[in-house]
Amino acid sequence: MTRPDSSDIGERPDAAAALRRDAAGLVPARTIALVGLMGAGKTTVGRRLAHALQLPFADADAEIVTAAGRSVEAIFAEHGECEFRRGERKVIARLLAGPVHVLATGGGAFIDPRTRALMKERAISIWLKAPLDVLMKRVSKRDDRPLLKEDDPRAVMQRLIDERYPIYAEADLTIETGVGPHNSAVNLILEALRKYQAVKA
Numbered sequence: 264m265t266r267p268d269s270s271d272i273g274e275r276p277d278a279a280a281a282l283r284r285d286a287a288g289l290v291p292a293r294t295i296a297l298v299g300l301m302g303a304g305k306t307t308v309g310r311r312l313a314h315a316l317q318l319p320f321a322d323a324d325a326e327i328v329t330a331a332g333r334s335v336e337a338i339f340a341e342h343g344e345c346e347f348r349r350g351e352r353k354v355i356a357r358l359l360a361g362p363v364h365v366l367a368t369g370g371g372a373f374i375d376p377r378t379r380a381l382m383k384e385r386a387i388s389i390w391l392k393a394p395l396d397v398l399m400k401r402v403s404k405r406d407d408r409p410l411l412k413e414d415d416p417r418a419v420m421q422r423l424i425d426e427r428y429p430i431y432a433e434a435d436l437t438i439e440t441g442v443g444p445h446n447s448a449v450n451l452i453l454e455a456l457r458k459y460q461a462v463k464a
Contacts, residue, residue: 265320278446282315285453289316289460294359295452296366296386298373298434300423302401303391304445305367311449313365323368326354335369344371352378359385370423374430383433387459389452390434395420397441435459 295312297305306322313320324335327350331338338347351369355378358366366386373379373388382388399417431437436455440448 279311279314282311282446282449282453283317285450286315286317289453289456291316291318291363291387291456291460294363294366294386295456296359296368296373296382296388297391298368298382298388298431299370299391299393300398300420300427300431301370302398303370303393304401304440304448305391307445308391308440308448308452309365309367311445312452315449315453316365319362319364321358321364321366323351323355323358323366323372326358327351327369330354348375348378351375352381356381370427373434374427379430379433383435387436387456388434389436389438389455390431391438391440391448392428392431393440395424 295316295318297309297312299305309322310320327338327347328334331350333341335347338350348371351372352375355366355368355372358364359381368382373382373390395417398420402416402420436452436459438448438451438455440451
């Protein structure tokens with residue numbers, strides 16, 4: 264878990280300062296867990312959100328890699344998805360038991376019923392929802408996505424959208440993300456959090 268600054272997230276200092284001003288006075292009582300498909304921007308948006316809120320940031324996949332001593336791709340290949348989800352559940356449970364922070368989760372984390380129940384109990388879950396074309400453009404930049412190791416990654420992504428979007432919709436908040444800059448998504452999250460906390464107050 265880290266406390267990102269503007270240099271860590273490739274953000275201009277003035278843009279980072281603007282987000283900090285927008286987040287002024289906003290103090291989440293629970294960890295903010297970002298959920299959604301691969302390519303939705305959970306890690307990038309999460310780092311900037313954490314910096315704006317002056318909270319630590321954690322990436323569940325990175326924590327899993329550290330705990331297991333091997334890559335996500337290697338865990339899938341050697342042990343299968345079920346074993347990966349078991350380890351993921353343990354790591355997320357540990358993170359959610361700690362201090363309030365911003366948590367970027369893997370695409371399948373919220374789909375697991377037990378992990379989802381844990382996030383509903385201990386976190387404010389936010390679904391970053393993006394259209395297929397945006398997701399494909401982003402995931403094409405990396406070749407370490409185990410679920411896309413097939414002949415037709417777009418068809419796989421469409422299937423995941425069909426299967427997972429109804430479950431992601433159970434998140435506390437939904438933020439539509441598209442072709443705009445990541446800071447726009449952060450601003451939308453900050454606005455949604457203020458309204459959410461006002462209702463819960």
